[in-house]
Amino acid sequence: MDFLGINASNLLNTNDNSNPLMWLVWIVPIFVFMLYGQKIQLQITSSEINKSLEKLKTYRDDTRKELIDYIKNTLKPNWDISPRLDRYIEYFTIMPVDMDPNGIVSKIRHIMRTRENFTREQVRTLATELNSLEASKIANILEVVTTIHLLYKSVRHLFLTAKKQNNFPLILPLQMMIPFIMEEAEALRTAVPAFKQGQPIGDGIGPMIVGKMMVDTKKMEAAYETVWSEKEFEGRKLLLMKAEGPSGTVGRPGEATEKIISKVKPDIIIMVDAALKLEGETTGSVSQGFGAAIGGIGTEKFQIEEVATKHEIPIYAVVIKQSIKEAITLMKKEIADASEKATSQIYDMIKENTKTGQAVLIIGVGNTIGVSQ
Incomplete structure (x- = not known):
């Protein structure tokens, strides 16, 4: 077929190596990508990251609005709290x-105690009559908004720097990290309703397990926002410790452990906490191990390890597996149901590693919002 004097069959004949048009079809794109390949990749990657950045901004604005609305509806301040x-x-x-x-x-x-104390006192200035539960709810939501805001600013800085310098290698680390950042941001955003309603979250499974063990026992203060009690189990003395619920706090387990050990030296320590699962692991599965099962920046973990090493006390761990989203959102049924299995394993560990007349310190680690004792 002829079209404008050009034989179409000859134009599309790939077997003719001497066809100059076919050479152009293959060679021109190669030269284009050699000269502008990084810029093209930068534009494509930038478009994807920009969408995530807009999502982060939306998450930040939404959680900020939820916090302000919650304070206005709950505390009813007669002044503008937004600034x-x-x-x-x-x-x-x-x-x-x-x-x-x-x-x-x-x-x-x-430094961290200074920040915590300052935040706590500033939250209390929002209303003259503010109980500890409401104060902890506001403080937790404020921490969510602050964290999302920091994620947004960090991603925006790296993104704008890479675009400003037109530097594709600079944006590659951000491209690799953005899925994990967005997963954390999404988890934080969905955590707000649970904090507002004072409901247990996945991270509270450790305090929940120990809290059940503390039922019908006399609770005593071990440290700030941290309680402990004693009970007997098959001739052993159990020293039970958790953050004081139902306020949203993790307490001060390191300081509390030192105080308890100064009164009654346990023969072993068992720490119960939530743990991030690996991909493919089942939510709510229970595992046993060794060492201080506690997250955070490491100060509480160091304090517990220090006092345990000083008194030569073995530390055992029982963890309940869950994702980062499950850890800071409303506790799933699979996680709550794991409490019975974890409790059974704790009692088995006590019988296997202690004798009659010995003492065991059991620490429930995690945010105890919605979990009493």
């Missing part, structure tokens, strides 16, 4: 110098 909350959201923490690591844990603990 003060926006100032809180922009607060930052400078870690101490680590050139000399000796004593750095105590420095970090001091």
Whole structure:
């Protein structure tokens, strides 16, 4: 067939190596990608990251609005709280110098306690009559908004820097990390309703298990927002410790452990906590191990390990597996149902590793919102 004097069959004849048009079809794209390949990839990648960045901005704005609406509806302040909350959201923490690591844990603990105390007191200034439960709810939601805001600013900085310098290799690390960042941000966003309603979250499974064991026992203060009690089990003395619920707090398990051990030295320590599952693992599966099962920045973990090492007390761990989203959102049935299995394993560990007359310290680690004792 002829079209404008050109034989179409000859034009499309790929077997004719001397056809100049076919050479252009293959060679021109190669030269284009050699010269502009990185820029093209940068534009495609930038478009994908920009969509995630817009999502992060939406998450931040939505959670901020939810926090403001919750405070207005619950506390009914007669003044505009938005400027003060926006100032809180922009607060930052400078870690101490680590050139000399000796004593750095105590420095970090001091700085973080200062921040926690300041935030707690500032939240209480929002209303004259504010109970500890409502204060903890607001503080937890404020922490969610602050974290999402920090994620948004960090991603935006890396994204704009890469675009400004037109640097494709600079944007590659961000492209690799963005799925994990978005997973965390989505989890934080969906955590707000549970905090507002004071419902247990997945991370509260440790305090829930120990809280059930503490039923009908006399509770005593072990440290700030941390309680403990004693009970007997087959001739052993159980020392039970968790953050004081139903407020949304993790307590101070490190300080509490030191105080309890100074009164009654246990023969073993068993820590019960939520743990991030690996892909393919089942939500609510229970595992046993060794060492201090506790997250955070490491100060509480260091304190527990230090006192346990000083008194030569073995530390055992029981963890309930869950994803990061499941850990900070409303507790799933699979996680709650795992409490019976975990409790059974705890009692088995006690019988296997202690004798009659010995003492066991059992620590329920996690945010105890919605979980009493």
